[in-house]
Amino acid sequence: MEANAFDAGMSRLKKRFVQTHYERHDRLEDLAVTLQQPNPPASAAQEVESILHKIAGTAGSVGFKELGEAAQQVEVFIRDHAASNQAAIVKVLDAFLDVSLEFCDPIEKLMPQSAGDGFSAMAGTTH
Amino acid sequence: MxxxxxxxxxxxxxxxxxxxxxxxxxxxxxxxxxxxxxxxxxxxxxxxxxxxxxxxxxxxxxxxxxxxxxxxxxxxxxxxxxxxxxxxxxxxxxxxxxxxxxxxxxxxxxxxxxxxxxxxxxxxxxxxxGMTFSATPSGHRTSTDNAPLALHKPFEIRDIDGVVDVVALENYVSKLSRSRLFGSSVFAISIRRIEQLFMQVTPFDFQCMIVDVAEALSDTLGERNFIAAYAGSGSFVCVVEGAKIYNYPEFTDSLNLAIQRLEMHSSDGTRLRLRVSTGQASRIMWQSGTTALDLLSHAVNSAEQEAVRAEKQLDDFWYAGATA
CATH class of the missing domain: 3.40.50.2300 (Response regulator)
Structure with a gap:
């Protein structure tokens, strides 16, 4: 009974993560465009790093280990090269967005169609 | 909790x-x-x-x-x-x-x-x-508890740069090893004639003496990236960045000089003359948690053996001088 409650709680969190990830992915797409402009604001790279940091810290705990590892690699790269290599940052961010898209697509198929249904389908989803 | x-x-x-x-x-x-x-x-x-x-x-x-x-x-x-x-x-x-x-x-x-x-x-x-912290005359803090102080027992030292408690140091070494961060090495220093010193002074004086050695150790390691902890029995274990890049004899001489300059005394005014020895350094490699902690034990054992060897050499020297 207790294990069931835990599984249900984790599944709920997994669903929350997926919903948030769609928003984060869209924001990273916008920031990738910003970073390709001449003289982008420093805050753009900082925001990318912050979003990736959050993905890196949580994805693995809800079953999306590869997504989290990819986010961490790009986050560390940006932290180490933020001031010096804008073009490389855009490149690695694009690479991450490709990885992220692969996660978004199958996740989307499993998303509940309305607020009250379909959640049990998420319970066993891991990547 | x-x-x-x-x-x-x-x-x-x-x-x-x-x-x-x-x-x-x-x-x-x-x-x-x-x-x-x-x-x-x-x-x-x-x-x-x-x-x-x-x-x-x-x-x-x-x-x-x-x-x-x-x-x-x-x-x-x-x-x-x-x-x-x-x-x-x-x-x-x-x-x-x-x-x-x-x-x-x-x-x-x-x-x-x-x-x-x-x-x-x-x-x-x-x-x-019932662990609490007490201030030492040198302005640092050391942990005390209800149990009588035993020579082998580590205690905590606070407010000295680079010095942490031994539990944290064990976790630090385990973390470096598990994360495959292999740029550091471990060595220990050991106070010579520690049993004699332990018997000679009160428990609190002994703790103050150890805190003073911690301060000298921290000053001597200076700007080098290091983390050290008191491991009990008059030994400190130290993790430094880099592998065997130290000139350990020179480091030991500098540390002993720093200790002498502190002019340590017990609370009854008796001058405390102490010297330390340095053991062999080992590089942190990938090891399971337990084996990583063995590195700390090996470092301490090596320093304690060196302390005994150095004292014996000194005794032999005096004996040879007396019989010449």
Missing amino acids: RILAVDDDPFILELLKEIIGHIGDHTLETAESGPEALAMMREANRFDCVLLDFQMPVMNGVEVCRALRTLDGYDQTPVVMLTAMSEKRYIDAAFLAGATDYINKPFEISDLRVRLGVIGSLVDARRDN
């Missing part, structure tokens, strides 16, 4: 509530920033353990850790960094700020369960022993 988790990501806090509620007899409160956490801790001494994110706006985890160590009732509360920051410089900064352990996100539930179990045992032991 009563646990406070501090993270600017509400999702992590929710995840922790779910997991910690499942893995043991713990209660969890949460804060989304360092200032909020410090305000909660100032209200009452009600947390047994603090889980701290590293990267947060306003105050990062290291700043929060340093600040909470100054709050009444939190000088010995275990602080576990729970962070996605995996580079060595962050690990070093966390332990130097007073963190007890370092767990990388994303965390495994089983790992969190084990670490919290260990922290729980530490909290119970400190509470049972």
Whole structure:
């Protein structure tokens, strides 16, 4: 009974993560465009790093280990090269967005169609 | 345990509530920033353990850790960094700020369960022993408890740069080894004739003497990246960046000179003359947690053997001189 409650709680969190990830992915797409402009604001790279940091810290705990590892690699790269290599940052961010898209697509198929249904389908989803 | 988790990501806090509620007899409160956490801790001494994110706006985890160590009732509360920051410089900064352990996100539930179990045992032991801190004449602090001081027993030393408690140092070495961060080496120093010194002075004088040696060690290691802890029996174990780049005889001479300059005395005015020996250094390689900790034991054993050898050599020298 207790294990069931835990599984249900984790599944709920997994669903929350997926919903948030769609928003984060869209924001990273916008920031990738910003970073390709001449003289982008420093805050753009900082925001990318912050979003990736959050993905890196949580994805693995809800079953999306590869997504989290990819986010961490790009986050560390940006932290180490933020001031010096804008073009490389855009490149690695694009690479991450490709990885992220692969996660978004199958996740989307499993998303509940309305607020009250379909959640049990998420319970066993891991990547 | 009563646990406070501090993270600017509400999702992590929710995840922790779910997991910690499942893995043991713990209660969890949460804060989304360092200032909020410090305000909660100032209200009452009600947390047994603090889980701290590293990267947060306003105050990062290291700043929060340093600040909470100054709050009444939190000088010995275990602080576990729970962070996605995996580079060595962050690990070093966390332990130097007073963190007890370092767990990388994303965390495994089983790992969190084990670490919290260990922290729980530490909290119970400190509470049972009535551990508190006393100021030394040199302006530092050292831990004391209800049990009589035994020579082999490590105690905590506070307010000296680079010096942490031995539990934190063990966790630090395990963390470097598990994370395959192999740039560091471990060595120990040992005070010669330590049994004689231990018998010669009061327990508190002995602790003050050890604190003075810690200060000399910290000054001698100076600007080098290092973390050291008192391991008991007059030995300190040190982790330094780099592998065998030290000129250890020269380091030992400098440390002994720094100790002499402190002109240590016991509280009855007796001059304490002591010297240290340095053991062999070993490089941190990938090892299981237990084997990584064996490195610390080997370092201490090597320093203690060197201390005995050096004293015997001195005795032989005097004996040879007397019979010549």
